[in-house]
Amino acid sequence: MTVHTLIAPRPAAGCAEDAVLRERGQREVFCGLTSIVWLHRKMQDAFFLVVGSRTCAHLIQSAAGVMIFAEPRFATAIMEERDLAGLTDANDELDRVVERLIARRPDIRLLFLVGSCPSEVIKLDLHRAARRLDGIFAPRVRVLNYSGSGIETTFTEGEDAALAAIVPQMPAAAPGAAPSLLVAGTLADVVEDQFRRLFDGLGIADVGFLPARRLADLPPVGPATQVLLAQPFLKDTARALEERGASLLSAPLPVGAEGTTRWLQAAATAFHVSRERFQNVTAAGEARAERAVRRHRAALEGRRVFLFPDSQIEIPVARFLAREMGMELIEVGTPYLHRGHLAAELALLPPGAAISEGQDVDRQLDRCRRAAPDLVVCGLGLANPLEAEGIATKWSIELIFTPIQGYEQAGDLAELFARPLARRQKLAV
């Protein structure tokens, strides 16, 4: 398939106006704490201290398989009976824990106090605690807070909350500074470097990434900053950046060849890059991506896919599966639908694609079984049970833990969906 580089989202096509099924019930999703798993890999001098329960600690270690790290850069301050009964001052306890932690890890420059369900329910004021501790440890260690609680955040919304907490720490762009580009949302380092090279080629020299790998590398932000979202779940982060004067570019996400081109195009247009230069810079990558994707198209074309809600990346991925892989979308579930940020994505979805927001997992499983899809994209709690029923699955968590954005990863992304089907064909047991 050929994607042309001159692109404006097609008006009113797709399902932007279609009804969305809103569900309320049991959600088979992670809470926001889980995003610590990739955030701590990305932010190499940050430590994430969850103030929560044993459940929080168990969740993160189960999701992260943390035993592979000698000493991970995240931990849980587990609240105990006496913390709740008010026998000890929670703030004194927190100070003690933080002091011990900072003494133990002199390499840490940024400490997040991360709120959890129990800390939110007992209304432990972590914002004040962070300000107090910041007063003690700054400038050597900065202390910030956000909530990754399950009562407020779903999975990737934890990253949104963390980044929104960092935005006030970004330096202010100098008055009258030249326009700059800010890419918001965690990308794998290798993807970030690829994009940096592409922006360089386009002549967009001043490009920052949020989050930065180190606290000291936080890019400046100001009225001349144009923001490109690299992830779909950055509601609060985008708002915080806008409050700093930045403006948001509307684009699909850089998923697949088409998405990457359109995403880069949004930046190119904002920075007045000539059409010729854009084509010169992107043509090779785009062609490579299309070639890589084409290899898997035969395996996926015409197959029917059902996506359970997980990370909010479902809509961009569904768009890729429908438009570049020729798959038929049965249902595209998302934990939360931000119509504004996803306007360009929704416009590209095939007409009639059913979108559901939120979840009632048992009812959704009923719909899924009735539809008998060829492939289900779902979380790890559902994958093996569905496989045991004879339904092929793709773990949605891989869409977050593996690099899928950009031209060079488009083939990998396609392969993620082709692999379970290929495996089934090979197996004769």
Next chain:
Amino acid sequence: MQLTLWTYEGPPHVGAMRIATAMEGLHYVLHAPQGDTYADLLFTMIERRDRRPPVTYTTFQARDLGGDTAGLFQDACRAAYERFRPEAMIVGASCTAELIQDDPGGLATTLGLPIPVIALELPAYQKKENWGASETFYRLVRGLARPRAGDHVRGPRPTCNILGPTALGFRHRDDLLEIRRLLETIGVTVNVVAPLGARPSDIARLGEADFNVVLYPEIAEAAARYLEKAFGQPAVRTVPIGVGATRDFIAEVARVAGLPPLTAEAGSRLPWYSRSVDSTYLTGKRVFIFADGPHAVAAARVATTELAFDLVGIGTYSREFAREVRAVAAEHGIEALITDDYLEVEDQIAALRPELILGTQMERHIAKRLGIPCAVISAPVHVQDFPARQSPQMGFEGANVLFDTWVHPLMMGLEEHLLHMFRDDFEFNDRSGSHLGKAPAPAAPAAAVAAEPEPAAPSVVPATTRWDAGAENELRKIPFFVRGKARRNTERFALERGIATITLDTLYDAKAHFGR
């Protein structure tokens, strides 16, 4: 507040899930926020279960907190009953729901469901996973078990219940098969196995058995004590891990069941393998044990009396078993480590420098970092702890498995002796390597030159310490698989004593210092 980087046990409601998931026809309605569903994947991924755990989570959100979370819980209960039609239901709260004090038990009772509903109180800020499993099983037994109808008349074959195996248990599946076979071989009929595979209606007929076998005391001791008191059922409490303990187990079963003394050792290979001359090199291997309480205690006995290792350290994360583990430690003249902080465990291992670690998956990682051989003997479980083959820890086959899995990580006995004997052979060069690959070699048997594991990071030797030609030459004669260690230990020895030039004497002084 307790700073926790990693934890050996989950919260108590995960223990309750292990009971519910082990059983059939039971449903658990858990008052919990979104995110707590992560626990499902422990079962579907680690244990590769083909069904979702029978758990409904109410998934309340921040906006519900001011409103009607109690109503949400009742709706979830009703919907779960309608959809799953269980024989019985357990209801409870996770850590967050505990704080909002909705009283799941009371709320569920007012629904008037036509099935038994058992309320669980699992204090999430005091207790942990195994306690939660034990309490849940106890509540189920208390709520559902009925005394046997009529007087107790012993049938031709004595009958027992096997209590304790759960979902997500360390080798529970395989232990159960082994012990069930053993019991049937010696003439005991199994009435009910619970919780694994039992229905609530099976729990109801626990009272029909003559006695109970407590396979996993951390799960089943509380229930067994209740059954003892309520129905007069005696319990067999020996945990049959190892040859000696299995013999004791059989003797205890015979005594409780009124059977003549008997032996049933077919297929038991550990005793002969351990007496075989190639096992000589196992003698006095310094072993460190860290596990849940019962597995730590059992491993200490096997290690010292059946493999002739020396116990240099023992510990547990199960505070409930601190007393038993301390008693074992006292027998060996050491102090037990009772902690759930793996950094403390790591520190102690680094200080003790054992030659073998028997631990959990966490100790396996610690062992890897420190370059020490390790075998896993206890939960918390990992996908590797659910092997495709049968691999029990209990019974005589279990003892065979222990022999293999504890001895293999050590040097391959005779093979390493030969390696050492022929080290001067021209075909034997440093590139031929050991089967242990590139990992720092563990202590070699005969060549106990400063035999101890390396520190995790190479020690920094100041440029002032140098080797003279004689010492350097002698170092080259030491087998390659311990040479690096000998070099480091000698350098450390020299550094600590302010020796600037390492001579032959320094080398052998160091060997004497570090060797046993």
